[in-house]
Structures are given as C-alpha cells and as structure tokens.
Amino acid sequence: MSVTVVVGGQWGDEGKGKITDILAADTDLVVRYQGGSNAGHTVIVQAEEFKLHLIPSGILREDCMCLMGGGTVIDPLVLAEEIGNLQARGYSCDNLRVSYTAHVVMPYHKHIEKLAEQARGRDSIGTTLRGIGPAYTDKTRRMPRPVRFRDLSDASQLRKLIEDQLTEKNIIVQHKYGQPPLSAEQVFEEIWPVAQKVSSYAVDGQRLVQDALRGERRIVFEGAQGTFLDLDCGTYPFVTSSHPVAAGACLGTGLGPTAIDEVIMICKAYTTRVGAGVLPTEDEGEGGQLLRDRGQEYGTTTGRPRRCGWLDGVVVRTAAMLNGATCLAITKLDVLDELATIPVCIGYEIDGVMLDTMPSWPDDLEKVRPVYEELPGWQQPLGQITAREELPAAAQAYVERIEELAAVPAKLISVGPSREQTIHI
Numbered sequence: 001m002s003v004t005v006v007v008g009g010q011w012g013d014e015g016k017g018k019i020t021d022i023l024a025a026d027t028d029l030v031v032r033y034q035g036g037s038n039a040g041h042t043v044i045v046q047a048e049e050f051k052l053h054l055i056p057s058g059i060l061r062e063d064c065m066c067l068m069g070g071g072t073v074i075d076p077l078v079l080a081e082e083i084g085n086l087q088a089r090g091y092s093c094d095n096l097r098v099s100y101t102a103h104v105v106m107p108y109h110k111h112i113e114k115l116a117e118q119a120r121g122r123d124s125i126g127t128t129l130r131g132i133g134p135a136y137t138d139k140t141r142r143m144p145r146p147v148r149f150r151d152l153s154d155a156s157q158l159r160k161l162i163e164d165q166l167t168e169k170n171i172i173v174q175h176k177y178g179q180p181p182l183s184a185e186q187v188f189e190e191i192w193p194v195a196q197k198v199s200s201y202a203v204d205g206q207r208l209v210q211d212a213l214r215g216e217r218r219i220v221f222e223g224a225q226g227t228f229l230d231l232d233c234g235t236y237p238f239v240t241s242s243h244p245v246a247a248g249a250c251l252g253t254g255l256g257p258t259a260i261d262e263v264i265m266i267c268k269a270y271t272t273r274v275g276a277g278v279l280p281t282e283d284e285g286e287g288g289q290l291l292r293d294r295g296q297e298y299g300t301t302t303g304r305p306r307r308c309g310w311l312d313g314v315v316v317r318t319a320a321m322l323n324g325a326t327c328l329a330i331t332k333l334d335v336l337d338e339l340a341t342i343p344v345c346i347g348y349e350i351d352g353v354m355l356d357t358m359p360s361w362p363d364d365l366e367k368v369r370p371v372y373e374e375l376p377g378w379q380q381p382l383g384q385i386t387a388r389e390e391l392p393a394a395a396q397a398y399v400e401r402i403e404e405l406a407a408v409p410a411k412l413i414s415v416g417p418s419r420e421q422t423i424h425i
C-alpha cells in the first residue's frame with residue numbers, strides 16, 4: 001500500500017494535473033479531496049491537451065479508479081459536460097465515481113456569487129465565479145439543508161431542497177441586490193436532465209477509500225488550488241473556501257492522517273497568482289511578462305492573465321512546513337531557460353527584522369520587503385533532458401537552492417508540458 005498526497009505549494013496553478021497524471025500510471029485510485037470546478041488541471045498526452053476542472057487527472061488512465069471525494073463541491077452541469085467531452089475523445093469515464101456526500105454547486109450559487117462580487121467592487125476577491133464560496137457557505141450553515149450529490153437521483157427530494165433554498169436566497173437576491181427572484185421550477189428544470197445523467201456515478205466515497213486502504217492499494221490524493229489559497233492557512237480573505245493543504249485530504253474522504261506515506265509538494269520554479277491578494281515577489285515589469293508568455297500563464301478556468309513573479313523561498317519553506325511535505329516536484333523549470341540571471345527571494349524584511357517563514361497575518365505580509373539573491377541562468381533549452389545530472393550546472397544549482405529553501409528534496413522535475421518531459425530522481 002502507498003498513500004500519496006499531491007499538494008500545491010504556492011497559490012495554485014503549479015502543475016499538479018501533470019504530476020498526478022504521471023503518478024496515476026502506478027496508482028489504483030486517485031481521489032480529489034476539495035474544491036470544485038474552480039480548478040483547472042492541464043494534462044498533455046501524446047500532444048493532445050486535456051483541461052480538467054472537476055474530474056481527477058487520473059481519468060486518462062482507464063485502469064485507475066477516480067473519485068471525487070466528499071470534501072469537493074460538484075457542479076452537475078460542468079461534470080456532465082466534462083464527462084461528455086472525455087467520452088467524445090475516447091475515454092469512457094467508467095472509472096469515475098463521485099462521493100454521494102459531496103455538496104452540489106447549484107445555479108443559484110453562481111448567480112449569488114456574481115452579484116456579491118459585483119457589489120464588492122474594488123474589494124472583490126476575484127473569485128472564479130464558479131459558485132464555490134456560496135456552496136461551501138451553505139455546507140457550513142447546514143440549514144436549510146443544501147443539495148448533496150445523492151439527492152440528484154431523487155426528483156421530489158431535489159425539488160423540495162431547491163424550494164427550501166430559494167425561499168431564503170430570494171430574500172437576498174431581491175432585497176440585498178435588487179434583482180428578480182429565481183424560480184425553483186426553472187432551477188429544477190435546468191438541473192434535473194443532467195442530474196439523471198451524472199447521479200449514476202454516486203457511491204459511498206468514504207467506503208471506497210477505506211476499502212482501498214484495507215486492500216493495500218496505491219492511492220493518490222490530488223489537491224486543487226494551493227497552500228496559500230487554503231481557508232485556514234492561506235492569505236485570508238483572498239483565499240478559496242476549502243482546504244487545499246495536505247491535511248485537507250483527510251477531510252471528507254475517509255483517510256486518517258497516519259495512513260499518509262508521502263506528501264509531494266508541487267512547486268513551480270517561479271510564482272504566480274490569480275485574483276486579488278498579496279504576492280510579495282510579483283514582477284509587474286518585463287520579467288513578469290516573460291514568465292507569463294513563456295509559461296502560458298493564463299487561467300485554465302477563467303482565461304485571466306496570471307500575476308507572475310520570482311520564486312519565493314519564504315513561501316516554499318512555509319508551505320513545506322504546513323503540508324509536512326516529504327518531497328518536491330519542481331515544475332516549469334524550462335520556462336526560465338532564456339534568463340541570464342534569476343532572482344530568488346530568500347527572506348522577508350519587515351521593520352528591520354528578517355523572516356524566513358511567512359507571517360500569517362495578511363496585513364503584515366503586505367508590508368514585507370522580499371530580499372533577493374541572483375542566481376545565474378543556464379540559457380539553453382532543458383526540454384529534452386531526462387536525468388538530473390544532465391541538467392546544466394546552473395539549472396542544477398537552481399534546483400538545489402529550491403531544495404535548500406524548502407528543506408525538502410526534489411523527486412520530480414518537469415521541463416515541459418508532456419508526460420515524457422519529466423526528470424525522475
């Protein structure tokens with residue numbers, strides 16, 4: 001048996017999809033443990049590109065079972081579309097399961113989120129508008145009881161839950177936002193046809209995980225977003241509404257913490273962020289634009305240009321600690337190929353004091369001054385290199401510096417988007 005958690009070490013978009021797909025080759029079960037269709041995982045197989053939002057990245061290996069765990073939130077419209085797209089490209093999705101306890105993102109969640117973000121104006125969070133926050137808010141409110149995945153197979157139950165929800169939500173829609181009320185019948189009519197399609201994927205997800213653990217299977221828990229978008233550990237309030245950190249894998253999936261053997265923290269060779277919130281090493285000049293262009297840093301889910309900056313050793317070190325990372329997968333190293341020198345942030349200065357881990361109070365983080373060192377670039381393409389010792393000396397030194405800053409060894413280095421462009425250590 002082996003249990004591995006794949007977790008993003010920055011603000012998401014680290015390349016988790018590619019790494020999970022690679023691990024899935026030797027895995028029996030891949031479980032997504034949090035988030036919903038706000039995620040965007042890109043996997044490239046033989047020059048064919050797949051963009052997954054909900055379905056775990058293991059889905060492209062048909063002998064690997066894939067589960068959306070109870071901690072995720074599922075938009076049935078997106079799920080049906082994603083299954084349809086995969087089936088049209090020859091992937092049956094017979095290996096997909098959805099935990100019936102997962103909460104459902106409904107059209108009213110997306111509607112209310114859009115109204116709320118608009119009303120916030122300059123104070124908006126910059127969410128993906130996928131209804132994630134409102135769906136998790138309903139989950140923690142508990143009453144009126146929100147729709148869960150199992151409810152999608154029962155028309156009268158689904159209709160009743162929608163009516164209960166809209167009795168309350170329409171008060172907000174009408175009186176807070178001055179918009180016309182939503183019709184429960186229309187919402188039901190929109191959801192019921194897809195509910196009938198996707199509800200057959202529902203299982204007792206907790207049992208599936210526990211059986212796999214008892215059966216000594218190889219399991220990968222796939223995180224979405226990243227450590228600093230975590231509701232508790234991230235740069236609150238500019239975070240998502242779930243728990244991307246490794247501990248999140250235990251919530252809602254049936255996994256106890258002592259069963260975890262390995263935590264692979266995905267660390268992009270530089271830093272990006274989408275939406276509002278602090279990004280200490282952001283480069284709004286030419287350097288940031290070069291990273292955006294070479295790294296194709298545009299949101300998979302929203303198409304928004306990502307904010308780009310240099311590797312932040314403080315972020316990486318803090319994330320490794322918060323996740324209990326046992327190893328790193330360093331991604332997109334090839335994006336730095338052209339640079340003559342590469343800035344790396346090795347500490348923060350605040351009020352004359354040096355910090356080597358992040359302050360958790362966001363206002364303090366706004367005040368830090370990143371302290372950089374310049375590492376030499378390698379100025380040659382890395383895309384064809386398959387062994388660590390074949391990397392140019394400067395690239396080896398760069399990888400070693402990341403390992404030092406994180407205090408965790410690298411296990412994988414990605415030097416291009418395809419499965420083959422991966423150095424296994």
Ligand code: IMP
Pocket residue numbers: 011012013038039040125126127128129130131132133224225229238239240241273274275276
């Ligand atoms: P939400 O998850 O849609 O509520 O968005 C909250 C914040 O998380 C926003 O800043 C989003 O841009 C960010 N976010 C959510 N999902 C992702 C992701 O998969 N990658 C990067 N940022 C994300």
